[in-house]
Amino acid sequence: IHEEEQVFVDYALQLVKKAGTLVRTAFDSAESKVETKLSNTDLVTETDQAVEKLLIAGLSERFKGHRFIGEESVAGGAKIEWTDAPTWIIDPIDGTTNFVHRIPMIAICVGLAIKKQLRAGIVFNPITNELYMAQVGKGAFKNGFPIHASKNQLLTKAVLCQSLGLHNRVQFGDRWLDIAQGNMRNQVLAGVRGHRSFGSAAINMVMVAQGSCDGYVEYGIHAWDVAAPAVIVLEAGGVVTDPTGAPFDVMSRKVLCAGTPELGKDLSACLTHVDFEPEA
Ligand code: IPD
Missing domain, CATH: 3.40.190.80 (D-Maltodextrin-Binding Protein; domain 2)
Structure with a gap:
């Protein structure tokens, strides 16, 4: 199972990097459109949907039987199905308001749960190129280097x-x-x-x-x-x-x-x- 899980996570990582290019391109190229249409979130919606589609299409094609809980799919009416099956929990752009305002604090989030237990997480900010990831029992990393939470108790x-x-x-x-x-x-x-x-x-x-x-x-x-x-x-x-x-x-x-x-x-x-x- 652990080897299989590694295959899942490695493949998801490749897709997240691809999705990052898409988000980065939209962030860099859409200045006038976003700034002149702040109340119009079409562009964000388009980018969100494109990223979620890329991730779900890629993962579902490669891993039959996996399930998905995605922000945009749910917004589009999909029911949240929380089962024992391997389930990918996806936010194509966390920090939508930041995205619209061109504040470079946004993240593509992909989590993996198996038997309703969270097993792995990928959080990628394609603007600052910070890639965080972790798998249960394997530690947490930022761009490949281990990270540690603060030891402060006060x-x-x-x-x-x-x-x-x-x-x-x-x-x-x-x-x-x-x-x-x-x-x-x-x-x-x-x-x-x-x-x-x-x-x-x-x-x-x-x-x-x-x-x-x-x-x-x-x-x-x-x-x-x-x-x-x-x-x-x-x-x-x-x-x-x-x-x-x-x-x-x-x-x-x-x-x-x-x-x-x-x-x-x-x-x-x-x-x-x-x-x-x-x-x-
Ligand atoms: C939002 C952001 C925000 C938090 C909201 C979220 P989104 O996610 O994470 O910081 O306060 O609760 O919904 O909509 O940008 O993916």
């Missing part, structure tokens, strides 16, 4: 990644703003060094994996935002849990990451928790 020495999560207003209304701001306020009162928000869940998470940031929490994310980077954080020695501290469920639409369990626990204690309908 909020008073922590830089945390966090976004305001504006999309959560759809479900919680403006009460969400009170919750999100309250969560950040509690972290500030606990003495954190600062907050960062990179506009892509995957990039926030690889920042934790490489030890640049100490923790990250987000409510309202989707499986495709976090499946691949979760493996990278864990293999870099970090922790990935539910924000309450309960075990992580990739379908629960929420996540907490930290370099150490101690920091994760203290971060969790700062939060007012909310729940979502699981996506599978």
Whole structure:
């Protein structure tokens, strides 16, 4: 099985690199179109769809019986089927707003689950050429070099990644703003060094994996935002849990990451928790 898994991951890597060229070309060539049509996300949609199509077509042709959970396919009406079959969880461009605004913090995310267990993750930023990857039991790497999460246990020495999560207003209304701001306020009162928000869940998470940031929490994310980077954080020695501290469920639409369990626990204690309908 492990040899077979290696074949899956090696092939996915080749496809992700190909997809990276596509994203990079769109990012470099579309300046006027994107800037003059900010409310029109056609270009993004086209690039997202083209990348997702390339990945799914390539993988499904090579590996019969594999399943796919892709952001654009789901947006197009596909049902999320979460089964024991090898399943690729794909976000063609994580950080769509960054892409539209030409902020070079975007990631192609490809995660692999087998028997509903996350086994491998690839997170590739084709603009900065940073390729992160990990497989269970094999460590986490950035451009081939091992990466490690921070060993910091103290909020008073922590830089945390966090976004305001504006999309959560759809479900919680403006009460969400009170919750999100309250969560950040509690972290500030606990003495954190600062907050960062990179506009892509995957990039926030690889920042934790490489030890640049100490923790990250987000409510309202989707499986495709976090499946691949979760493996990278864990293999870099970090922790990935539910924000309450309960075990992580990739379908629960929420996540907490930290370099150490101690920091994760203290971060969790700062939060007012909310729940979502699981996506599978
Ligand atoms: C989004 C980004 C963003 C996070 C949202 C995600 P997308 O993914 O990761 O940082 O706050 O929850 O949906 O839509 O750019 O793939």
